[in-house]
Amino acid sequence: MSYIKPPFRHPDLPTNEVGYSKKDYEGAISTLCAGCGHDSISGAIVQACYEMSIEPHLIAKFSGIGCSSKTPAYFLSNSHGFNSVHGRMPSVTTGANLANRDLIYLGVSGDGDTASIGMGQFVHAIRRNVNMTYIVMNNGCYGLTKGQDSATADFGSLSKGGSTNMFQAIDLVGLSMELGATFVARSFSGDKTQLIPLIKAAMSHQGFAFIDVISPCVTFNNNVGSTKSYDYVRDHVETLSMMDFVPDKTEILVDYAEGDSKSVELHDGSAIQLHKLASGWDPTDRNLSFDRLHQSRDKGEILTGLIYIEPNGSELHSVINTVKKPLNSLSEKDLMPSLATLELINEDHR
C-alpha cells in the first residue's frame, strides 16, 4: 500500500526559483524497512530536484522491480512514473526519451535489477548514451525475496544466514566506464553531502549518467562480515573528490588552491566544481580514472565521488539526428505524406 501524505503544507515553507516548496518534490510515505538506505537516496533526489529548481512535471521517473524500484512512489509525486518489469527499466526509459527529448529522465534500479536480469539492457543504454540519470541502489542482495546474494555481492562477503559468497562481484562502475559511459560516479546513501551534488550534476549531464550508490539493506545485509553494511562501508570509503554543483558557472564563488581543484562545464551552462582532488588525477581522463579505480579495488577501498566525466559526448538523439521538437508533439501535418505521394507510390508498383 502506498500511503498518501496529507496535503497540508505550512504556508511559510520556502520556495525555490520556480516557486515550488520542497514538499512539491516529495512522494508517498515509504513502505521500505526503517533505516533502509534507499529512503536516504529518495531524500537526496527530492533535495537535488528542489535545489535545482526543476518544475517537477518536467521529470519522468522510471524503475524496474525490487525494493529499489518501489522508490519512485516515494519521491517526486508530481512527476509521472513508470514502475516497469524486472530488469527492463532501461528500454522503457529509452523509448520514453525517444518520444520526448525535452523532459529529464531519471531511472532507479537495484543491483539485482541491473547486474543480473537487467544487465543486457543496462549495457545497451550506456552504449547508446541515452540522455538519462541511472541510479543503482546497490545493497548486494535481493531484499524483496529475503536476502539472497546478488551479483554485486563481494567475494567472501558474509550473509546474515552465515554463508560466504563464493563468486566475484560485478563492479558496475568499472563496467560502465569500460563501456564508455560519459558520467560515472559512486556514492554512499549515508553521505548526502556527496550524493546530492552528484545527482544534480548527473541530471544536468547530456547523456548517460550513472551513479552506483551503496545503500545498505538493514534487514538482510547489515550484519558483521557483510561488505555492504553501514559500518563496513563507512570504514572503507575512499573519497576521490569533494564536489559542488554550480547551476550557473558564472556564480563560482569558492576558490580552492590551484592544483587540487577543477571545474567541468556541462552542456546546459552549469558546472561541476571538484576540489580536494587526489594529486595527479583528472576526472576527464578515462585512463587515469581507470587506474585510480583499480588501485582502490586492490586496496579494498570503496572509491566514491565523480570518477569519470566526458561532458561533450553525443547523446542518442544527436547520434540518430532527430528533430529538436519532441517527436510526440508532431502532428498529422508534420508526419503524413500527401495523397499525391501515395499515388506515386502506387504507380511505382505497377
Next chain:
Amino acid sequence: MSKNSIKINDFVVRFANVNGTGSASANTMFAKSIFRMGVPMTAKNVFPSNIQGLPTWYEVRVSEKGYLGRSEAVDMVVCLNPQSLKKDIATVKPEGYFVYDSTKLLSKDLLREDINYVGIPMTEICLREYSDPRMRQLFKNMVYIGGLAALLDIDLEVVKSVIADEFKKKPKLVEPNINALQLGVDYVKSNFQYPLNIRMEKRNLVGNKIVIDGNKACGLGAIYAGATVAAWYPLTPSTSLVTAFEKFANQYRVDPETGLKKFAIVQAEDELAAIGMVIGASWNGARAFTSTSGPGISLMSEFLGLAYYAEIPTVLFDIQRTGPSTGMPTRTQQSDILSCAYASHGDTKQVLLIPSTPKECFEMTANAFDLAERLQTPVIVMLDLDLGMNDHLSDPFVWEQNRTYDRGKVLNKEELENSATFGRYLDIDNDGISYRTLPGTSPTKGSYVTRGTSKDEYARYTEESAEYVKGMEKLSRKWETAKTMTPKPEFYQPHNKSKIGIVFFGTTLFSALESMDKLAEKGISVDAMRVKGFPFAKGIEDFIDQHEQVFVIEQNRDAQFRSLLVNELEINPKKLLKVSNYDGMPITADCILTQMLPKINPEGHEIHAHNKSVNYDL
C-alpha cells in the same frame, strides 16, 4: 503434345536457383512482365535460411481466372541448380516442361518420358559473350528470361519496359541486360518450336492493381499513420517491414531545411528491449511500433502483459513463420494465433488485426495505431511470411484526404486542470477505457505511477482484493468495447445459401476462394467467411450458428484458430471441422479440397450454379 491442350494464361513456372546468384531480381522481372501483360499472377519465394550457395525456388502462378493461391501443379521448371536437379525434374507435372542449362548434358537416368526437355546452353552463351566472371553469372539469368519470353510468348516490349524500370537508377545497365535477354530469345527461336502450349496472351484483367509485399505495405502504413518511433530486433521474416519504414521515412520524414529526422529508429539488443522501447515511447505519447515473428512474440510476452494491465497503447507486427522454436525460419505458417491472442501470464487477451492483402496491410496498420490509442492496449497485426515477404497482387493504397489520428482519451493541460479529479483508471464513460495523461502536461495535476502491480483507480499500489477485481472487471468491459471496434468479417455471398460454411483468415483467403470454385464444379456449394480481427466482431458467431458444418481452414497443425473460436464463442467443438496445412508452404486449394471432401455431409449442401467472378477485393 496435342494442339487442343493449349493453355492460355493458366500455368505455373517454378524457378530453381542457387541463392546469392542474382536470380531473384531476374525472376521478379519475369513476374512483373506477366502482370504488365494484364494477367493476374502470384509469386512465391521459397528460400533457405542462408545467404549464399543453397537451393532457392521462386514460383510464379499465372491465372487468368484470378486464382492467387499457390498451386502444386507445376507446368514448367526452370532449373539452374545442379544440386536440386533430380528433385526439380520430379516436380514437373506430366506433359510439362523442364528448362535447363544444357551446357552440360543431362545424364540419362534423369530423363522422364512424360515431360518435355528444353535445353538452353546458358553458361556456354555467357562464356562466349562475356569475359567478366560476375557478368557471366548475372547475365545467365537474363538469358533464361529471354528464352522464357520466346517459349511462353511474353511480349518482349513489356519485358524491356520492366528492365528499364528495374535499372532506373543505373541506366547504363539497361542495354546490356536487354542484349542478354535477346541472346536467350534468339537461341530459342533458332532451336525450338515456339511458343509452347502453355503461353501468354495480353489481357486487361489487373486494372489499376499494384504488386507489392505486405511488409512494405505495413511500413508505408506506419508512415501515413504517424509512427515516429520504431524499435526492433532483426528476425526473418519481420525485418523487411522496418527496413521499408526506414526507407520511406528517409524519403518523406526528413526536414528539408535542417536534414533532421521526424522519426527515430533503434535496432534494439533483443526483442525484450524492442517492445520495452515501444511501450516507453507510447506511454510518453509517440506512436511507436515493433515488428517481429514467433520467437520474438515469446520473448515479448512479459511486456505485453504489462501493456495490457497498465493499459499502454502498443503496436506490434507478427510476421508468422514456421514454428515451434526456431522451426523453419524462412517458411510460412499461421501458428502464433493462440500465443498472440493470449500473450502473457495471468488473464490477458490481446487485440489482433489480420490482413490478407497488401492493401489491408496498409489500412490495418493505420487502424492499429488508432485502435491501440483508443483502447490503450496492445494491438498485434498478424501477417505471415507469405503475405509479408512475397509480392501480391493488390488493389492500390487509398488514404482519406483529411484523415486525422485518433489519439484516444488523452487529457491536455486545459482539460486536466478543469477536471475535478483525475484518476488514471477511473471508468468515467463506463466503456472500460479511462483517461490518461502524458508526462509534462501539468505541474500540479495528472501525474501518477504506471505499474504492472495491482493498483486502485488512482493508480496507487494496492493488494486489496476488491480493488484488484474492480480493475480486472474494468479490463473485461474494455474487451467488450473492443468487440465493437475490431473489423467485421468479410462474407463472400450476398446471403447464406448452404448448410456448409468455411471460415478462414489471412493468406488462406486465396486458396479458400479457389477451393469454393472447385467445390462448385463438383456441385457442392458452401458459404464463406473471412475473419479479420480479434476479439471476434459481431456476425462471426451468427455465421457459425447458421451453418450445420463449419470448416475452419488454417495454416498450423493444431487448428489454433478453431480453438480460439470454440473458446471465445462457446461453440460445440464437433461443429467446427479442421482443415489445415502446416508444411511451411502456403496452403493450396487442392489441399483444402482433399481434406474437406471426405467430411462433407452429403445432405448438407444444395447444388448451385457458382458465379466464377474473380472481382473480389484484394
